[in-house]
Amino acid sequence: MDIWGPWLELIRTVVTALAADAGLGVGFGIVVATVLLRSIVLPLAWPIAYRACIRQKKLAKLQPELRAVQDKFRDQPDVYLRKLAELYKAREIAMVDAKSLLGALVQMPLFLGMFQALRTIGDGARFLWIPNLLRPDIALAMIAGLATALMMAMLDGIQNKIDPGKPLDKDIYALAPEELKDVPKAPGSLDESLKALERDHAFLLKGDVFTSEVIQTWIDYKRENEVDALRLRPHPYEFALYFDN
Numbered sequence: 001m002d003i004w005g006p007w008l009e010l011i012r013t014v015v016t017a018l019a020a021d022a023g024l025g026v027g028f029g030i031v032v033a034t035v036l037l038r039s040i041v042l043p044l045a046w047p048i049a050y051r052a053c054i055r056q057k058k059l060a061k062l063q064p065e066l067r068a069v070q071d072k073f074r075d076q077p078d079v080y081l082r083k084l085a086e087l088y089k090a091r092e093i094a095m096v097d098a099k100s101l102l103g104a105l106v107q108m109p110l111f112l113g114m115f116q117a118l119r120t121i122g123d124g125a126r127f128l129w130i131p132n133l134l135r136p137d138i139a140l141a142m143i144a145g146l147a148t149a150l151m152m153a154m155l156d157g158i159q160n161k162i163d164p165g166k167p168l169d170k171d172i173y174a175l176a177p178e179e180l181k182d183v184p185k186a187p188g189s190l191d192e193s194l195k196a197l198e199r200d201h202a203f204l205l206k207g208d209v210f211t212s213e214v215i216q217t218w219i220d221y222k223r224e225n226e227v228d229a230l231r232l233r234p235h236p237y238e239f240a241l242y243f244d245n
Contacts, residue, residue, distance in 0.1 A: 007109075011117035027128065037114060041107055048103040055100075058093050148209060156203035191227045194219050 011033065018029035038045075059066075065087060073080035088095050130137045165184055172183060187193040198219060204210045 007113045008117045011114055012120070015117070027130075034114070037110065041110060044103055044107065048100045051100050055093065058091065062087070062091055062093070149204060152203055152206065152209065156206075190222065194223055194227065 014036070015026070015029045015033045018032050019026045066084070069080065069083050069087060073083060085095065130140065168183060172180065175183070187196050197215070201210075201212075201215050204215060205212065
């Protein structure tokens with residue numbers, strides 16, 4: 001029995017109804033249909049995400065032992081695999097989480113069908129500033145990258161239990177230098193922000209979302225085209241100070 005064709009047709013019908021009958025337009029119709037599908041699979045997706053989070057925490061605690069085994073048996077791959085399996089078993093961690101894998105496989109046809117159906121619906125459709133939903137958009141890619149980086153920074157703070165400190169109910173511009181030196185500070189300029197990112201960007205490398213090369217390329221671009229471009233040119237306020245009468 002062919003269930004793929006009816007599934008694709010159901011998605012097209014729902015998006016078309018949301019776009020035309022509900023007056024949302026194709027773009028927002030796709031957004032609403034995606035949210036509906038996510039809501040339907042949430043009872044299945046939530047336990048999988050929870051199990052993955054627990055597994056990640058266990059593996060994070062296991063990293064020192066894993067590195068020790070890897071260093072000790074680096075030249076003995078058979079022994080290394082056996083010791084690795086013994087270590088996982090001793091810590092009650094499955095080498096492969098079969099339940100999570102099965103749950104992901106169950107969801108895959110649903111979202112593949114959604115993707116295939118939207119490829120035909122979105123052709124030529126406009127959404128916000130995007131003239132065609134099937135064509136790549138640089139601005140949207142940049143927004144997605146920024147949102148991902150912010151989310152990873154937030155998760156890093158939660159996982160490492162970073163304390164932002166108590167609220168400071170004082171005028172920092174009126175504080176004496178002795179008091180001000182103990183107040184935590186964020187970078188005060190783009191140049192300082194780039195230097196801070198160079199010193200600490202390990203949280204962006206988790207899960208292979210970003211690579212060191214991508215991060216360094218972005219830093220070099222911002223430094224050359226924005227920091228140095230401004231530093232090497234007179235500022236309008238300099239003209240106001242020294243040339244305006």
